[in-house]
Amino acid sequence: MDTVFIEALEVEALIGIYDWERRIRQPLLFDIEMDFDNRVPAASDDIADTLNYKAVSKRVIAYVSQSEFGLVETLAERVAAIILDEFGVSRVRLKLSKPGAVRGARAVGVTIERTAATL
Numbered sequence: 001m002d003t004v005f006i007e008a009l010e011v012e013a014l015i016g017i018y019d020w021e022r023r024i025r026q027p028l029l030f031d032i033e034m035d036f037d038n039r040v041p042a043a044s045d046d047i048a049d050t051l052n053y054k055a056v057s058k059r060v061i062a063y064v065s066q067s068e069f070g071l072v073e074t075l076a077e078r079v080a081a082i083i084l085d086e087f088g089v090s091r092v093r094l095k096l097s098k099p100g101a102v103r104g105a106r107a108v109g110v111t112i113e114r115t116a117a118t119l
């Protein structure tokens with residue numbers, strides 16, 4: 001299956017379980033890979049036939065910037081659900097990195113893979 005991807009999308013959010021984290025905003029990085037058949041837009045050369053990575057990026061930025069979760073797991077799950085539900089994606093792989101959260105580590109975080117429910 002082809003994919004459309006978004007690499008290292010940086011968004012600031014209120015996130016974390018500690019008191020000090022509830023008073024600041026921290027940078028988060030999203031790597032997102034979405035299954036999509038790219039042969040259709042390749043044949044038409046029409047943006048309307050694409051899974052538009054700019055539209056997905058703008059939606060993720062809007063959602064994440066106003067979110068206030070404690071865990072990166074919760075935020076990753078909600079963002080994956082938005083991509084599946086609102087953009088008609090059948091499968092999404094998402095890595096959410098929290099840079100600088102742990103001394104000595106470049107980043108920590110989670111990766112998840114979710115598929116759309118089939119009727």
Ligand SMILES: Nc1nc2c(c(=O)[nH]1)N=C([C@H](O)[C@@H](O)CO)CN2
Nearest residue numbers: 015016017018070071072073101102
């Ligand atoms: N699996 C997780 N572990 C931790 C999380 C998390 O969201 N998921 N969060 C924290 C703290 O908020 C940390 O990022 C602050 O340094 C600790 N462990």
